[in-house]
Amino acid sequence: MRLLPFRRRTSKFQRSGISAVDLADEASAGLFARPGRMVLTVSGTVIGIAALVATLGLARTTGNRILGRFDELAATEIFITTQTAADGTTQEWLPWDAPERMQRLNGVVAAGSLTSVDTNGALISTSPISDPTSQTEFELPVQAASPGLFKAVRANLATGRFLDGGNSVRADRMAVLGSGAAIRLGITSVAQMPALRIGDDVYLIVGILDTVARQQDLMGAVIIPEGTARADYGVTSPELVVVETQIGAAALIAQQTPLALRPDNVAALKVASPPEPKRVKDAVVNDLNTLFLLLGGVSLLVGAIGIANVTLVSVIERTSEIGLRRAIGATRTHIAAQFLLESTAMGFIGGIVGASLGSIVVVVVAAVQGWTPVLDPMTPLLAPIGGAVIGLVSGTYPAMRATRMEPVMALRSGG
């Protein structure tokens, strides 16, 4: 009399089964029993996946490279003017506090307004004495600037100082000279507090510009405070607002500008923002890419056949193992699952290695060419899945062969 040590279900025996961990263990043991062979088997899939990933990546990379040199200055400037009517006259206006309003937008580094002043033909001179041997009176453009303009055009001083907010509020008769204008007027220093006359009005020269990055015509102009221009010449509206933005912010700020400055009439303004950097968009589909994709596909096919072939050989070699597994409780399904898992794992490993190699190729080529490597994140993620599918499909026939093996015959073979 002995009690049976297993659970009985309606007088039947407990079914056989294998846990996922055990199945994975058996499959990996089967794979790594012959590591050299596995490497060779997987290499076809590796080459195929690598070729596909590299081709797709290089197509994206060349397609995204920026044509020409990236112009930081041009990419960060916005010029705002009013719309002109068809006959060239301006009906619209910019608010005087446009620079302050722009400054409040996130991403604006500096903003300033600029207006050319109509002096009614008044000439500019630095000396009240008429010297008949040389020209003492000049016809120079006069520009009215808000205090923020100097930063917005990236002006550098040769000497003196810029005009500040106080000068504008008090409508001080002060001027900053562009370097060209200073040369024509014969001014080299502001140490002796030189002055100039516009018509009959005397302006104290407080500074001389050395360079400006934008609005080069300022170099030949006399620049006076905006408040002064409004008081003395009756200027009614700023002509131009110059804005410097942070890199990458220009397009967004240009979009926000009309609403910030003219919420009453967004169509009143003309906003000139830098164009998007030009990219090569047409290079994605060309003959070379098609060729490489074709090659990648062919090597994947060869890789799949390789996996199928080696798995089939392995099934025949492992006939006695299959018989033993059947004897110790494996069903046909368990045998098929193990061989399918082995071939799928080979494809998966091939996909991972191939995607890594392909990505490295893209990075190296981009580095050599000085491009930015661009790779669709889905490509390296999908590659192992693709490899696994190839392995699964390749393993189907060998796995079917393995299940058809009769354990009786399988056990009789030596081993």
Add this chain to the structure above:
Amino acid sequence: MRDGSSAPVVSLSNVSRVYPTDPPVRALIDVDLSIESGDWLAIEGPSGSGKSTLLNVMGCLDRQTEGTYRFEGVDVADLNDRERAGLRSRRIGFIFQSFHLLRHRSVLENVMMAEVYRHQSRRGRSERAMAALDRVELTHRADFLPTRLSGGEQQRVAIARALLGSPGLLLSDEPTGNLDSTTSGRILDLLDGLHDEGLTIVMITHDSEVAKRARRRVHIRDGRLEEAS
């Protein structure tokens, strides 16, 4: 319904196995055999006599074409494939002439494999395998690859694998067929000892010297079984 604990381990009645070739081969003809718990039975017969077919039917690796086979009181014809596989895994230990050890896995791993298809927790598996190796006195070889062991040692590893999980029946197919006489003697001594511990053993062999070691002998010739006196 019969109580499994009181039934014979193996009960064959009028079992036949016909291979559907042309002409049909009748490998087993009307075999009646009952094996009680604790038996040690040798099935003797020349090659081609049908003894392997009988072993395969008893091991649920093959199905009889006629007759009834009850294992521990259960008619195996009522079992589906997964249940028959479960029966093999849990209730029957197999020993083969060519050992059937996996070459790339250690002795311990080979023994542990016996539990793989029982959907059993891995906890304690290696301890159980070590205990089985201890019964065949091979614990010192646990980490070796089978290829480094002698034939006798390999067969002892196979016996340890068959013993894992205390099967109700040990089926051995020419267990000494690949071994020299001294080593054969040791393997048979080991089986003797297992029988003394209460294990039910069935051994098929063509060698009457080997068959002598069993407590009970039957002959099979041309598919027909006859009890030796």
